[in-house]
Amino acid sequence: MEQIKSFFQNKYADFSEQDWLIISSKFIRREFPKKTLILKKGQVEDHVSFIEEGIVRYYIPKENKEVTFELTFSNDFIGAYDSFLTRLPSVYHIETITQTTLWRLSYHDVQMLYQDTEKGNLIGRLASEKLFLEKVKREISLLNDTAEQRYLNLFTEQPDLIKKIPLQYIASYIGITPQALSRIRRRIS
Template sequence: MAALKERMAQFISLTSEEYDYFYQQLTIKKVKKKEKLLQEGEICTHAFYLLEGCIRYYTVVEGEEHTGQFFFEGSWYSDYDSFLSQMPSKQYIETLEKTKVAMLSKKTLEHLYTKIPKFERFGRLMAERAYLGARKKNETLTLLSAEERYLHLIQQRPKVVERVPQHYIASYLGIKPPSLSRIRKRLAQNR
């Protein structure tokens, strides 16, 4: 998959042999819309690279879903918490569209860390990116009102607004669907 090769090159420069070796370790999987790649209680054994489609991760607290983030083709995602600690996950990973993923197991990744030390760097860069993403979301949650967060999302990640049903967006923004509707109405009037 050319796209993945280019993506990897943004992190570390691999020889063609190294990349091929890496690629052989991956498991490709096609998943229908609304299927789960991970469920609460399971141990997250893989990191996922999205070749096509779209996923979200969410947690369930007191019967209520809280969407943490959306990812589209070209992104890596894993429940780091569980992936790193190999403890049961507290989150669900669910496809929002028909999705094609490349799966990289923890075992393989650790093997790669040893066999091709450059992958330590890859692991570090992934973690750093993940950290910056998490902090950015933190910031929008603390600094912005729900309306501002929505505007921000439209600006920064239009794909989300285009491709993701609104009640998931509400959940991501930390509000309820009626509130998002009110916000949208307000915005439509002031234009």
């Protein structure tokens, strides 16, 4: 729980001990084995989760392949936020890549925190803004950067963790084939 408290205080705002007691009482710790679907396409997302440890990917299942469009690492939040907000079924899967430990908040508890804590709405707004900015950054990278630059950026941001991600997921995430990724990796070695 200290990781979550530090995350909020370092990135957002201090909150009272009373608010922290309420917030921390709502989180539920869950462990998921490697390659576990946390959310299946067609389900409504009922949780936002903080990754204590692990790596998670978001992907769209296709007939011949899977399209990985997001990778999330320790000390960040995950969830099908579009489904969480709209209460409509998700159009993608969320899966653990490694053994993953999550601290989860239900939709009901998030709504309660917005109402019953002084900083709940502020934290929710700032977390939503962070997700929006990350999405824009990724879209701009896909439009402006070369595949090699996108790979190098990912490698720079997560040098140790990227070794734990299968190459086909990395290739899909940066928008290229595994063969093209192999050529990039040979060229920059």
